[in-house]
Amino acid sequence: MCFAVNTFAQEEIAIQNKYTAHNKGKFFVMWGGNRESYSKSDVTFRGKDYNFTVDNMQAHDKPKGWHVDYINPANMTIPQTNLRLGYFFSDHYSVTIGVDHMKYVMSQNQIANVTGDINLPADQAGSIYNGNYNNTPVDMSQGGAMEGGGTLNGGTPFLIYEHTDGLNYINTEVSRFDDISKLFTLPNIDKVQINLTEGLGAGVLYPKTNTTLLGKERHDDFHVSGYGVSAKAGINVTFFKHFYIQGELKGGYINMQDIRTTTSNEDKASQDFFFFQRIIAVGGIFRI
Secondary structure (H helix, E strand, O other): OHHHHHHHHHHHHHHHOOHHHOOOOOEEEEEEEEEEEEOOEEEEEEEOOEEEEEEEEOEEOOOOOOOHHHOOOOOOOOOOEEEEEEEEOOOOEEEEEEEEEEEEEEOOOOEEEEEEEEOOOOOOHHHHHOEEEEEEEEEOOOOOEOOOOOEOHHHOOOEEEEEEEEEEEEEEEEEEEEEOHHHHOOOOOOOEEEEEEEEEEEEEEOOEEEEEEOOOOEOOOEOOOEEEEEEEEEEEEEEOOOEEEEEEEEEEEEEEEEEEOEOOOOOEEEEEEEEEEEEEEEEEEEOO
């Protein structure tokens, strides 16, 4: 009986001492890719000689697909990516800081209603769009590339609007992790561990907005433009204590009231919208 009790106690201690049984004090790093969807958005453009709103703008992401750039150090910022560094301050809770590098592209093949006024000097190329707009339908492909080549209106677009370098959501998150390995009859959690994770986040938007607006010169520089909040849920599968793959669904709200559009400090845009991300990432977890 003494032998049996001692054996049982040693097994309990071994289970308690498994590396994956406790997370407090561990650091982790995660790198992956994403796809995004965006709600329609009213975007207002303001400047010295114009003030108008594009109603219900449609936009999409710009996926790279399965590509070596995700692991090529020289091109890792080109695809849509997620980078996150974190620390477990308890067995179940972690705090992280990271960048969601998303891409937001106005759909060029759309007709959107425009409301406002444009009154550019006659010697500017965009003056062809001068006038008063009252919920007026505008073909956003005007001046842009046409199917099969060529341009309209002498190559002067009404609007080309992208956050493709990108829609950078720099944020911090607090997340909860729960080991659900027992639900899958995985007794040795040091070899394979399955975790359920949920979290809330908030941060700032630091996009490099590529905008061709009424023929004006682009700004083309990074700029703090607003803020975002988000929530996520996901599944984490950890292998051999230190390596994991994680899938997440993440949604949130972005509000940008100070978007740089041209080289003039007087030219700004503002918009707010909802986003939905699908993320696949790999990572490592360790103690220092």
